[in-house]
Amino acid sequence: MNDDLGARVRGDFPILARRVNGHDLHYLDSGASSQRPAPVIDAMDDYYRRHHANIHRGAHTLGDEATQMYEDARARVASFLHARDPAEVVFTKNVTEALNLVAKAWGGANLGPGDRIVCSTMEHHANIVPWFQVAAQTGAHVEWIPLTDDGLLDMDAAARLIDGAAVVACTATSNVLGTITPIAEVCRLAAEAGALSVVDAAQLVPHMGADVEAIGCDVLGFTGHKVCGPTGIGVLWGRRELLDAMPPFLGGGEMIADVTFDGFTPAPVPLKFEAGTMPIAEAVGLHAAIDYVDAIGFDAIRAHEVELLRYAFDRLDASFGDKITVHGPRDLGVRSGIVSFTLGDVHPHDLATILDQHGVAIRAGHHCAKPLMSHLGVMATARASFYLYSNRADVDALVDGLEHALALFEI
Amino acid sequence: MTQLDDLYKEIILDHYRRPRSKGALPVPPAHRGHGFNPLCGDEVTVDVLVEDGRVTDVMFEGRGCAISQASASMMCELVSGKTVEAVAADFDLFRSMLGVDVGATGSEAAFEAGGEPGRQLGDAESLQGVREFPSRIKCATLSWNTLTGALAGEDEFTETDT
Ligand SMILES: Cc1ncc(COP(=O)(O)O)c(C=O)c1O
Numbered sequence: 001m002n003d004d005l006g007a008r009v010r011g012d013f014p015i016l017a018r019r020v021n022g023h024d025l026h027y028l029d030s031g032a033s034s035q036r037p038a039p040v041i042d043a044m045d046d047y048y049r050r051h052h053a054n055i056h057r058g059a060h061t062l063g064d065e066a067t068q069m070y071e072d073a074r075a076r077v078a079s080f081l082h083a084r085d086p087a088e089v090v091f092t093k094n095v096t097e098a099l100n101l102v103a104k105a106w107g108g109a110n111l112g113p114g115d116r117i118v119c120s121t122m123e124h125h126a127n128i129v130p131w132f133q134v135a136a137q138t139g140a141h142v143e144w145i146p147l148t149d150d151g152l153l154d155m156d157a158a159a160r161l162i163d164g165a166a167v168v169a170c171t172a173t174s175n176v177l178g179t180i181t182p183i184a185e186v187c188r189l190a191a192e193a194g195a196l197s198v199v200d201a202a203q204l205v206p207h208m209g210a211d212v213e214a215i216g217c218d219v220l221g222f223t224g225h226k227v228c229g230p231t232g233i234g235v236l237w238g239r240r241e242l243l244d245a246m247p248p249f250l251g252g253g254e255m256i257a258d259v260t261f262d263g264f265t266p267a268p269v270p271l272k273f274e275a276g277t278m279p280i281a282e283a284v285g286l287h288a289a290i291d292y293v294d295a296i297g298f299d300a301i302r303a304h305e306v307e308l309l310r311y312a313f314d315r316l317d318a319s320f321g322d323k324i325t326v327h328g329p330r331d332l333g334v335r336s337g338i339v340s341f342t343l344g345d346v347h348p349h350d351l352a353t354i355l356d357q358h359g360v361a362i363r364a365g366h367h368c369a370k371p372l373m374s375h376l377g378v379m380a381t382a383r384a385s386f387y388l389y390s391n392r393a394d395v396d397a398l399v400d401g402l403e404h405a406l407a408l409f410e411i
Numbered sequence: 412m413t414q415l416d417d418l419y420k421e422i423i424l425d426h427y428r429r430p431r432s433k434g435a436l437p438v439p440p441a442h443r444g445h446g447f448n449p450l451c452g453d454e455v456t457v458d459v460l461v462e463d464g465r466v467t468d469v470m471f472e473g474r475g476c477a478i479s480q481a482s483a484s485m486m487c488e489l490v491s492g493k494t495v496e497a498v499a500a501d502f503d504l505f506r507s508m509l510g511v512d513v514g515a516t517g518s519e520a521a522f523e524a525g526g527e528p529g530r531q532l533g534d535a536e537s538l539q540g541v542r543e544f545p546s547r548i549k550c551a552t553l554s555w556n557t558l559t560g561a562l563a564g565e566d567e568f569t570e571t572d573t
Binding site (some may be wrong): 345346347348349350353354357364365366373379380404408409 | 414415416418419424428450451452453454474475476477478544546547550
């Protein structure tokens with residue numbers, strides 16, 4: 001039974017044994033950041049206790065070991081993403097930096113007046129703001145793929161908009177609606193149009209993994225801390241030819257082949273994009289995280305999350321009926337383990353405070369997706385999000401807390 | 412759950428549901444301030460009319476959580492008819508009630524918990540419980556900061572993380 005996954009892995013996550021405000025912790029904020037299993041914490045601990053030195057600087061044993069561990073992490077990310085070549089994997093500090101790198105380095109060199117950058121209406125600010133910035137610099141402009149009433153991409157409109165576009169920047173999974181977008185189809189349209197396809201896979205990778213060949217994108221980013229990995233590390237994957245042709249982003253140590261009194265020559269990829277001392281321990285931690293989720297398997301993780309979604313919808317519908325508005329698709333086949341909602345006239349911020357007193361951690365606010373919020377006609381939503389360690393007790397605690405909120409606000 | 416009952420007192424929910432002084436004043440002669448908390452999206456607009464150094468009328472519009480909206484309603488009720496100096500002193504008292512440092516420019520005013528209810532800050536005293544919820548203090552102070560800005564002739568106030 002799939003619901004056993006939560007029970008089986010829970011013990012791997014030390015933080016889940018915590019109590020918060022006198023209750024067992026019910027962590028339903030994995031969409032913002034997941035928790036870490038012991039193997040990830042141990043891998044980083046071992047790295048610091050036994051192997052740390054700066055990398056790519058040769059000269060001693062620790063430096064060689066650290067370099068090897070860092071490059072092993074890169075190779076592991078490459079195989080995880082089904083990339084052809086580890087040099088296609090660039091480490092960044094998070095997905096936000098990965099998307100900025102593409103927008104600034106590629107966009108700065110390739111965009112010009114009149115060029116169109118097509119974003120979806122459900123993008124996170126991380127895949128919007130960098131494009132606005134480069135648009136302002138280059139004279140390009142941003143256009144928006146609209147959504148259908150049930151929170152899916154309007155693919156007819158997408159096809160029209162992508163035709164003739166220079167860039168298509170699209171999320172693979174919405175962090176608010178949970179919508180799993182037909183990202184391979186979007187990338188196919190982009191390829192036909194000769195547009196650069198940029199995929200924000202921050203919410204896809206933790207729950208379903210990603211195969212860059214199957215998706216058919218030009219670049220894809222994800223962030224370590226949502227996939228059981230550490231904070232401070234993200235990944236940009238890009239096609240080799242594209243990365244080779246792109247100018248560097250940040251300048252400094254490590255990213256150069258040579259520096260003279262007259263200028264510099266950048267290093268080959270991927271180091272060209274890795275200026276300064278990188279998050280080495282975090283790369284080691286990310287490696288352990290990928291090993292961890294991969295060993296459990298995305299089929300099991302996905303099945304578990306769908307099961308929980310179904311349970312959550314059943315319980316929320318039964319308890320709150322038309323007092324609750326859940327955003328996003330009801331078809332669980334295209335929905336990730338994210339439930340954004342509003343309840344009566346209780347503000348999401350108040351809900352979060354009340355739930356916290358029940359030990360239930362959710363997110364309230366605009367979720368860094370303000371264009372989507374204005375499309376939905378709300379200022380904020382409450383969001384519960386699941387991961388492999390979530391269980392039915394978490395959903396039950398959520399429902400209990402929401403019932404308390406309604407009771408408190410009933411005057 | 413006693414902390415929660417302290418936070419969401421009936422009187423707070425009453426101001427949230429039935430805000431006093433909700434609306435707008437003609438600007439000018441009134442001053443208008445906009446307040447915004449980018450972290451949670453709470454918004455208030457405060458219109459304040461000052462005649463001879465005294466707040467003769469004050470109204471607010473806003474969208475946001477119960478704490479931010481009730482606080483705005485209670486504030487309007489409290490400061491109406493007071494001198495600008497008395498409003499500043501009330502804000503210091505309000506912040507001291509919430510355990511917020513009023514800084515070197517603040518008055519010595521200190522809120523006395525347990526005094527006769529309503530004597531110092533009217534209904535706004537019911538927001539004492541917010542003190543135990545650090546992430547919500549900015550919800551309670553948003554309208555006050557906005558009013559203070561409007562009185563000083565600044566029309567935008569944005570809460571920051573610090
Ligand atoms: C879809 C999506 N994109 C981008 C981000 C940004 O991630 P990070 O803050 O790690 O760069 C997030 C997470 O907040 C997200 O959910």
